[in-house]
Amino acid sequence: MGHHPMVTMNPLNTFLILLTAFVVVFVQSASGRLLGTQLDLLPALMVYATLTTGIPTVAALALCGGLWLDSLSANPLGISVLPLAAIGFVLSLRRDLLLGEQSFAQFVLGLMASFAAPTATLLMMLTAGKNPLTGWGTWWQIAIMMLAGGIATPLFFKFFGALAKTFKYQELSSPSFRPDREIRRGRN
């Protein structure tokens, strides 16, 4: 398996992912509903972070992303942290087996993460005795969130890939010429 351009851990990488999470949370709160659904792109971003960075970045994204989301919502503060962290840690256990560079695999992972995060948050809230607004329409909303998350995941890979190309030194391609393989002609 090849490595993604941003697979190496560095603070700039973590900062960019957290900044994206911050903007994503704000934009999804500022924008209206799509087909009666408020989209959530944090699980898709978590898939990207898990497949391309280290565990500390995953933990930071779960903590910061979850807290930012809950601070603008009526959710109990901190309830979105655990589902995000769980997605990150489960994916990181099998990271080497996942085809992280295939767009279709990214789509499927985004789909699954976008199903798991809201479902787990809802279950936790119901277990904690909260009374969220649920009904048959909730399944429709989860389906739209899944689809949006699935589409967003490969886009996150493309976006951060483009950023990495912009901000990192490009690797020099090694020339095919090698002095030890030179064919000497003529008589000696």
Next chain:
Amino acid sequence: MLKKKRYILLAIVAVVAFVLVNLPASTASRLRLAIGSQFLPFFGLARFSQDVAGSTADLALSKSELIRQNELLRRENEQLKAVALQANQFAQENARLSQQVGWQAKMPWRMKAAHVVLRDPANWWSTVQIDVGSQQGIEPNMPVMAIDGLVGRITAVGLTRSQVVLIGDPNCRVAAYVENEARDNGVTGDSSPLERELVELNYLGRNAVIKPGHRVLTSNMGGNYPSGIPVGVIVDARQVDYGLSTEARVKLFAKLGSLEEVWVITQWSR
């Protein structure tokens, strides 16, 4: 080694999340406002983008259209002035009669205008953030209305922004009466996750005569909302709890999905 580090970090995140979820309500509310205040620069940006969109739309209007709209507004203003003059005379007469009978005079509502800046990012709550806070005299539980009707009430107040829980959310119950002969009282309930502008009206009497088209207004029972704010209109009604009570569905007057400007009622006679 890597696996051990992974489990340690997971444990730390889990512990932090568990502590946060179990914080006392007041501490959690303060922490929520502190974290949410990181978005403050973006609130200004959202407001600016709305203004730019508005002014761009204004630029697209032709001069003749503007003159026509101006003329319409001038006429409407004159009509409203006449209505206000008449209402003022009624108010004076009402105050004089109330004084003669010994009733307590009613205080007019005081309202504060606000803009909706953000909506709840979770699908299972119905709340919005507005751009006024304690600096502007906003306090928790103040009623919030739009030009069409009741919107909800304030739940959390920061320095420059507040959270409004909308009617139809499980945490917003409003005592309301139906404008029929018996003035039947009920309490608003939940909306459906997809149709936010259609809420239940529960605990109506079993003999209540509720018909589609009847208006529903706030009743001031419980003292959280002034009496007479329009809530919505009855869509249909049915008997529930084995015929012991009636439940109706109410189409809200306020367009909760496209709220932009709201008014917080800061003072009224309870």
